[in-house]
Amino acid sequence: MNDPLREALHRNALMSGVLQEGYRPSQDEGLRARVRAAMNLAVRRRRLRRSLLGAGFAAAAIIAFAMPSRGPIPETPSGPIATAPPMLQIVTTAAAAPVFEIVPTPRHSAFEVVRTDQLIGPLDRARDEDLLASGGVVGIVGHPGGVRKLILVSPAPHRSSE
Amino acid sequence: MDVRAMTRGIREGREDAFEAFYSGYADRMYRYLIVSAKGDEELARDVLQDALLRVVRHLPPLDGPEDLWRYLSVIMRSALVDQLRRAGRNPGSLPACREPAVESEEGAGDRMFSLLDDALAALPSDDRRILEAHYFQGASQGEIAGRIELSLKGLAMRLSRLRRRMREFILEGLRRE
Numbered sequence: 001m002n003d004p005l006r007e008a009l010h011r012n013a014l015m016s017g018v019l020q021e022g023y024r025p026s027q028d029e030g031l032r033a034r035v036r037a038a039m040n041l042a043v044r045r046r047r048l049r050r051s052l053l054g055a056g057f058a059a060a061a062i063i064a065f066a067m068p069s070r071g072p073i074p075e076t077p078s079g080p081i082a083t084a085p086p087m088l089q090i091v092t093t094a095a096a097a098p099v100f101e102i103v104p105t106p107r108h109s110a111f112e113v114v115r116t117d118q119l120i121g122p123l124d125r126a127r128d129e130d131l132l133a134s135g136g137v138v139g140i141v142g143h144p145g146g147v148r149k150l151i152l153v154s155p156a157p158h159r160s161s162e
Numbered sequence: 163m164d165v166r167a168m169t170r171g172i173r174e175g176r177e178d179a180f181e182a183f184y185s186g187y188a189d190r191m192y193r194y195l196i197v198s199a200k201g202d203e204e205l206a207r208d209v210l211q212d213a214l215l216r217v218v219r220h221l222p223p224l225d226g227p228e229d230l231w232r233y234l235s236v237i238m239r240s241a242l243v244d245q246l247r248r249a250g251r252n253p254g255s256l257p258a259c260r261e262p263a264v265e266s267e268e269g270a271g272d273r274m275f276s277l278l279d280d281a282l283a284a285l286p287s288d289d290r291r292i293l294e295a296h297y298f299q300g301a302s303q304g305e306i307a308g309r310i311e312l313s314l315k316g317l318a319m320r321l322s323r324l325r326r327r328m329r330e331f332i333l334e335g336l337r338r339e
C-alpha cells in the first residue's frame with residue numbers, strides 16, 4: 001500500500017477496533033450522567049453567585065445613597081426655596097429595625113413624615129431651618145432636590161415595630 | 163458545533179453543548195490518559211472522571227480546537243498528579259507528570275500507533291493476515307470467512323479475540339515504557 005493517507009485511515013480503523021474492545025467513556029452512561037449533573041450544578045451555582053452579587057451591589061448602592069455627604073454643607077441660597085420634587089419615598093434600614101410611625105399627610109403634601117424615637121443610621125442634620133424650627137424634626141435624608149426624602153420627628157407618640 | 167459555541171454552551175448548561183463535548187472528547191481524553199498513565203486503565207478512568215468534572219465546572223469560553231485541547235491537557239495532567247498523590251504514589255514516576263503540561267494529542271497517538279504496529283507484527287501470520295484482509299484490504303467478513311472456512315459468527319469472534327490481544331499488547335507496551 002503506497003498511499004500514506006489510505007494507510008493512515010486503515011491503521012486508524014484498526015486502532016478504533018482495538019480500542020473498542022476495552023472501556024469506552026462515550027458508552028459509559030453512568031459517567032456521562034455524573035458529568036452532566038456536575039455541569040448543571042456548576043451552572044446553578046454561578047447563577048446564584050451572580051444574583052447574590054447583584055443583590056450585594058444593589059444593597060451597596062442603597063447604603064451609599066442613604067449615607068450623608070461628607071462635604072461641607074452648602075450655604076443656604078438667599079433666593080426662594082426650591083419646590084420639593086413630586087415623588088417621595090421613605091428610605092429605611094431594615095437591619096436597624098427602627099420603631100416608627102408614618103404620619104398621615106395631606107394628599108398633595110411634598111413630604112412623607114415619619115415619627116420615631118431613634119435615628120436610622122447616621123444622618124445629616126436637617127438643612128431646612130424652617131422645618132427644624134417647627135419642632136420635632138431632627139433630620140432629612142436624601143440629596144437636595146432628589147426624589148427621596150425622610151423626615152424624622154422625635155419622639156414617637158407610640159411604638160410600632162416593622 | 164464549533165468550539166466557541168460549545169464552550170459557551172457548557173457554561174450556560176446547554177444539553178446540546180454538553181453532548182457535543184462528551185461525545186467528541188471523552189474517548190480522545192481517555193486515549194490520551196491511557197498513554198499518560200502508562201497503560202494503567204484504572205488510573206486513567208479515575209483521572210478521566212476527575213478531569214471531566216473539572217472541565218464542566220470551570221471551562222472558560224475558548225475559541226478553537228487547539229485552545230480547547232491545550233486546556234484539556236493541562237486539566238488532565240493536573241488531575242493525574244492529584245490522583246497519584248491521593249493514591250500515595252509519586253507523580254514524578256510518570257513521564258507525563260514531569261514533562262510540560264501541554265503534550266499534543268498527536269504525540270500520545272503516535273505512541274499508540276507505534277505499539278499498534280508492534281502488536282500486529284507480533285501476531286502469528288495467520289491471525290495477522292485475517293486482520294490485514296479485514297482492515298487494510300477491505301475484504302468483507304463473508305469473503306474472509308469463506309477463505310479460511312469459518313462461519314461468519316466464528317470469524318467475528320476470532321476478530322474480536324485478536325483485537326483484544328492487540329489491545330493487551332499495547333497496554334503492556336505502555337506499562338513497560
